[in-house]
Amino acid sequence: MERKVADGRLLPSATVSEFLPIYRPFLGGREKEYVIECIDGSWISSRGAFVDRFETAFSEFIQAPYVTSVSNGTVALHLALETLGFAPGDEIIVPTLTYIASVNTIIQAGATPVFTDSLEETWQIDPEDVRRKITPRTKALMAVHLYGHACQMDELVSICDEYGLFLIEDCAEAFGTHYKGRHVGTFGDFATFSFFGNKTITTGEGGMVVARNKDLLGRAYHLKTQAVSPDREYWHDAVGYNYRMTNICAAIGLAQLENATKVLEKKRTIAGWYQQGLEGLPLRLLGEAPDTRNSYWMCSIVVDDPSIRQPLRDWLKGANVETRPLFHPCHTLPHCKTDETLPIAESLSARGINLPSFPELSPENVTTICAVIRSFFG
Template identity: 70%
Template structure:
């Protein structure tokens, strides 16, 4: 599993299991955060100390603990995952006219951040097997203005990093890893976020660990992380009071959010273990149906941020979702491909991503799900397919 897994196994504060919540009555939601640790205690410490904004001990403690958790040398907190991407792109010094290659099958924030940084997103198709960006299409889209590849580890599965890193080396490109959905995801034993020039994480309320709203920027390069820190703090001089040398941003995380994040990290190993158990329950319960779960390839560890599936025939996606909703089971569709959205719309066809998008469903995936909950979801899926005319 690699060093990061070994370190997680020896963190004394990590609980052994995720406590089950009381039996769910009514709706089985898609997601809810697990707040079974010291979140209230740490937040109350912030309030008692009056350090509730971006200064306070929890910010540094959270940064240090997160970097240790994923075996990264440098990390700096930000106020959400979208600004984490923007900050990383700005710190790389992109200029107007520069192009950044982005998978079309991703949350829109990945592409929006490229535009916020003044560059142009160039969209690539997906691999049918893993839903991740297709290195062959990346190669086809590299041009004279390409400056970087934004790698998005979608739904907790890692991208094919060897091939993508090879393309960056061959063409002299920067790499940004969007790890918003990939805390706990490993590629060949290494936690994602340790391959590119920058990596970013999101701690929104539905992420594996949450701060309510929040994000992290990670880098192996001290100069790059210093540049990101400088920009996130309004580009204030470290030694001259209220002196600012470039246009900066207020992208800082609050001490309260960092306190929640630190408490979340203390239970991270247990949460990740439970998510793998939930995925195994779904794998068993959905076996033999006309659909396929997003699982994991050899030499990878899927963190299963969301348990996701694609039906074989797109005509069943929305009726299945409606059937599940009628059974009080919340789902959501896969993202729309970015190249089909109004502000990014192009005339190109990216067939794999388009097909996955119209066939995909995320099913309830929160850590406190019980086996009985998953059996109920799988039973409802089975009953839908049994209801179809033979």
């Protein structure tokens, strides 16, 4: 029998035979082999050969020479901001439509977040709104490459050059994303990546900091290792942090990188299946703008009518399909709330849904998900 949800709408009587989560990591490579090697050799903490091997392989993959691994993506952002150094009253421009870590780390670093709106077509930060938000107190811009799509980096780099601003790229969701042939994370003074369990490549928990030059990387490395002197034992010359990645996490990351190209290609294929299967419905899949290559970390849609977003999610849940809403705009959250209206970001947030996006989805899985969505509208 069909079942009803709170608004009286019927849920589908047929369900997906297998629960389809929003994400699960692909662990089909040498992850177990490398972890066992760590255990057998007793190198399980933050020292060990896999840390260097992972950092080197990551550097080669994104074509950025100055990288250092950290324990997660949030501390990667905090480390970048602490390395640059900000004072109370300094302002950092950031999109309101982002995961809260982008904003929390600005606050933790002692600066003030200044929120900008998004672009309707790409969901990324609006460069024109960035210009409008610059004041004499503005010290930096944080560009967030959201859900696998790239920001308009030419415009953002130009703005930062014109006003003398630091540029930080939050690439937590953008491993494999390119802008004009360059991997994101190679444009700014700093860039950060996340390797949480739902990311395109994962270390369970982990992250990477990418620096523009050797000097910035050295300062970041110094802070991430408790600001310990390189030549005097247990001598610390600043407030430092224990933000190091473990050898076991790096071992998993190295195995993940060995399959990264294959995983990224599969995720593009999955996005193509969704695009075809959802064609003609009153919704839109986040695709890719000219000069960009979307990594499709999440296959994400916006429905035309915000009032049906939650009923559609309930409909999919009733069919054994997990979804996620888009992030709440940060300027609406209690601890960083402002009185401003940022209409595009607010509209996208109210209409957006992340669909199952894990690499092992089959054509049949996506066909079924699309059929369930069509049945909702039909």
